[in-house]
Amino acid sequence: MDNVRGRAWRFGDHIDTDQIIPAERLTSDNMDKLGLFVFGKVNPDFAKNVEAGDIVVAGRNFGCGSSREQAPRALKQAGVSCVIAESFARIFFRNSINVGLLPIECRIEARDGDLLVICPDEGTITNENTGKTFAFKQYPPFIKDLIESGGLMARVRENRRCSR
């Protein structure tokens, strides 16, 4: 997997999917412009200032609450490359993989705006501003496969081709 380099945006613990994308935006006419509304209620500056490649850095239980897949889609459409969190809510974690937003479970030190470099293959995150490097655990083989094959639908397509 390619390395990822981007600026950090700090968030706290238990960031729920209602905050990431509020329910009133969940109509299909918004499906391709979810990025405009990400964190719209709680942090309107985020959508205005986020740049392609930026990285969300959060505490525990990121993405808790609703199963709305629009949450990782909104982050991705806004340009976020990856979410680093101490832990994830399980549905958000699964959804992220399927929409191509990399979820990384790790506790790191970073401030808003710090430049981070993630090496997925080595399992490291380096904060270029502080020079500190943090290690994260490799994904279990099944999940690693899933990420590398491009998410669940890519796998389903592959299965169906093989079984024909």
Place this chain on the structure above:
Amino acid sequence: MTKCKGKTISEKILSAKSSTDAYAGDVVEADIDYVMVNDITGPIAFREFEALSCDALRERIVLIPDHFVPNKDVPSAEQAREMRTFARKHRIENYYEVGRGGVCHQVMIEEGFVAPGRLIVGADSHTCTYGALCAFSTGIGSTEAAACFAEGRLWFKVPETMSVSLIGRFKGYVSGKDLILRIIGEIGVDGGNYKTLEFSGGGVESMTISDRLTVSNMVVEAGAKAGIFLADKVTEEFVKGIVKGTYSKVSPDKEAHYSSELEYDLSSLEFMVALPNSPGNVKPAKEVDVLIDQAFLGSCTNGRIEDLRTAASILRGKRIHSSVRMIVVPASMKVYRQALNEGLLGVFIESGAYVSGPTCAACLGGHMGVLGDGERCVSSTNRNFVGRMGHKNSEVYLAGPAVVAASALKGRIAVPDESI
């Protein structure tokens, strides 16, 4: 190598459905009995599925519009239409039109999709509700639902299980809501992350299915993957007559391994409230003194006939406080009809409440009771996140139906004894 230790209910169901000998930590690909989507999670699933150009496993798909219906605006009308079109195109019979369904989870239960031993997924986080009937059910994403439409199977990491042993019986109007709020308050909003909460013990028998559904519904608020009650006679009675098809009963082995054990005496529980902005911010209701603008009774958590009966018995012959509006939303058409026949709707209306037909309504800030800047609502729903019910400065206090009704009368958070 044969592993000889016993299994939890989750390990048994996921082993049976994947034809493997699975234990906590294993990843399995398992056959699902049903996959459900609603009007806000369906459209992404439909697009992902159509891109595959294959046949849908139509008998296993359940489509329930509930979040933004009856259509609250033009975009939601278009969205609901997408679901209708998908149902027609793929000849999916399990589609529940407005006026014939209600909140998705309540409909799944009433229509007999749920039974012990089944594996059910839904693109809605509260799909864990069905564990009340000893099924393994959990929330998934829309793309995963699309994969299930095509393949009828999905990957699962077999969860570890926390054992929750219940003894005693609820006192008075104290209910399943108070139990689950107490649990979330204690273990925290990620205290059950990736795990199943398995409920057993003599206390289970004393609980109605309605109370069990409320508890299973909210385990996701502790991060749990599933909340499963052991099946008993009450479960069998409930399932009999409504279940679609056959099912196989399942119970945990004596030597099953649990990651931790909790115990609650139902008779010692009191009314609980979760304060903004977290379902884990829980306090005894009698310690909360807050003025309210709205009281909401409804949702997949507490919109069942038992909840309406409780609230009606507290409201009967009384008037709702002049500064409060109360909104009552039965969870399904069946509940609505039953409430009508039992005269409960009349009680609500006479006391000054607004009664609507079934929908998710204000539960997720959709419509019918959305809050303005600074407004406070005591609600029988399951989430009180920032802005969940409307304006980002509005506040939601989660409670059981008795506290919702008592508070509506007093104009502030109150326990029912004060109002009788």
